[in-house]
Amino acid sequence: MKKMDDFKNIYGQDLAIQILKSSIAKKHISPAYLFSGPEGVGRRKAAKIFVKAILNNNINKELTKRKIESNNHPDLLWIGPSYMVQGKVVSQQQAKSESIGIKTPPKIRLNQIKEIIEFLGKKPLESARKIVVIEDIETMNESASNALLKTLEEPNTGIFILITQRSEKLLSTIRSRCQIVPFIRLSNNQVNKIIQKLEVIQKIPDIPSEIIKDLIAFSDGSPGKYLTNVDYWLDISSTLRDQLDFKVTSQIAVLKLAKEITDELNVEQQLWLINFQQNRIWKKENNPTMVKKLEELRRQLLSYVQPRLAWEVTLLEISFSN
Numbered sequence: 001m002k003k004m005d006d007f008k009n010i011y012g013q014d015l016a017i018q019i020l021k022s023s024i025a026k027k028h029i030s031p032a033y034l035f036s037g038p039e040g041v042g043r044r045k046a047a048k049i050f051v052k053a054i055l056n057n058n059i060n061k062e063l064t065k066r067k068i069e070s071n072n073h074p075d076l077l078w079i080g081p082s083y084m085v086q087g088k089v090v091s092q093q094q095a096k097s098e099s100i101g102i103k104t105p106p107k108i109r110l111n112q113i114k115e116i117i118e119f120l121g122k123k124p125l126e127s128a129r130k131i132v133v134i135e136d137i138e139t140m141n142e143s144a145s146n147a148l149l150k151t152l153e154e155p156n157t158g159i160f161i162l163i164t165q166r167s168e169k170l171l172s173t174i175r176s177r178c179q180i181v182p183f184i185r186l187s188n189n190q191v192n193k194i195i196q197k198l199e200v201i202q203k204i205p206d207i208p209s210e211i212i213k214d215l216i217a218f219s220d221g222s223p224g225k226y227l228t229n230v231d232y233w234l235d236i237s238s239t240l241r242d243q244l245d246f247k248v249t250s251q252i253a254v255l256k257l258a259k260e261i262t263d264e265l266n267v268e269q270q271l272w273l274i275n276f277q278q279n280r281i282w283k284k285e286n287n288p289t290m291v292k293k294l295e296e297l298r299r300q301l302l303s304y305v306q307p308r309l310a311w312e313v314t315l316l317e318i319s320f321s322n
Helices: 002-009 013-025 045-053 061-069 092-097 110-120 142-153 188-197 209-217 223-234 251-264 267-284 288-302 307-320
Strands: 032-036 074-080 082-085 090-092 128-134 157-162 181-183
Touching: 002 013, 002 045, 013 045, 013 181, 032 045, 045 128, 045 157, 074 110, 090 092, 090 251, 110 128, 110 142, 110 251, 181 188, 188 209, 188 223, 209 223, 209 267, 251 307, 267 288, 267 307, 288 307
Parallel strands: 032 157, 032 181, 074 128, 128 157
Antiparallel strands: 082 090
16 A cells, blocks of 8 residues: 555664554544654654545545645644744744744643643534644643643544654543554664665755764664754854864964854754764763853853854863863
8 A cells, every 4th residue: 555655765663663563454443543753763754644534535646745745635634833922932943033032942732732722612614524733742831731631531533643853741531542653762873774765865965974974873773863864064154063072272262262153053053063972072072171161051052152252262171171
């Protein structure tokens, strides 16, 4: 079956795919599924394929597929963590596209669970069942968790697909009502083999093999995270990349490097750079002092300390503490 073949592009997740294929083949769909595992290993892609297999029951399957891909199917509600801005729920995509300044992390909110309840309270329009997909479900606050639990107990014609990196953070009563679909962390060798098969890799400019190894090691067994890491790396100019060992020899050079970093990179990119450098330093030099200094720098950036000043202080300490 074609819908079974769609899973072929999800690598290294044999058990998860076996569970989903079995549900489709036997037409035994559980009321709720928990897709649990690391970011970027295929959870979201598998959820899309599974949703298509469930909703693709009409004559015009291509139209149904397009509606699902664009999150425009009347029987599908796909939500993720959001922000609260002036009393209104704002999605992460909207906040980013409109450059809305946010100081608190996104969450799955009670208002969104109420939206789910309203959605499930109406009859399906094009399918036999309605489907609700919730990404990063572990970000739910307590009131949202309790409301979701009640909804899971009486889903009516609804099917839930909950996607999480941290299933242990969910209420045990929520986990117990779900069919667990486990996604696993891949080895660095598996990640390397997978990314070599991806068409997008052919379009990426040459990156030194040593940096590729570092980016793979920093990807936590996730091909998706590797591609994200590559994007971050390529966003850094070649001039700045050449200085990222932080081995500067004068105070003037330190001040210049701090200025280049903060002029070129936004705070999100700076935080990624700190995480990446910590990973490299720990694996190559096993230098806990430098790792701690970078951790303090991260804390300062998250506390809205002036970035350039924070980098100046940290680079001075790293360069002249030995």
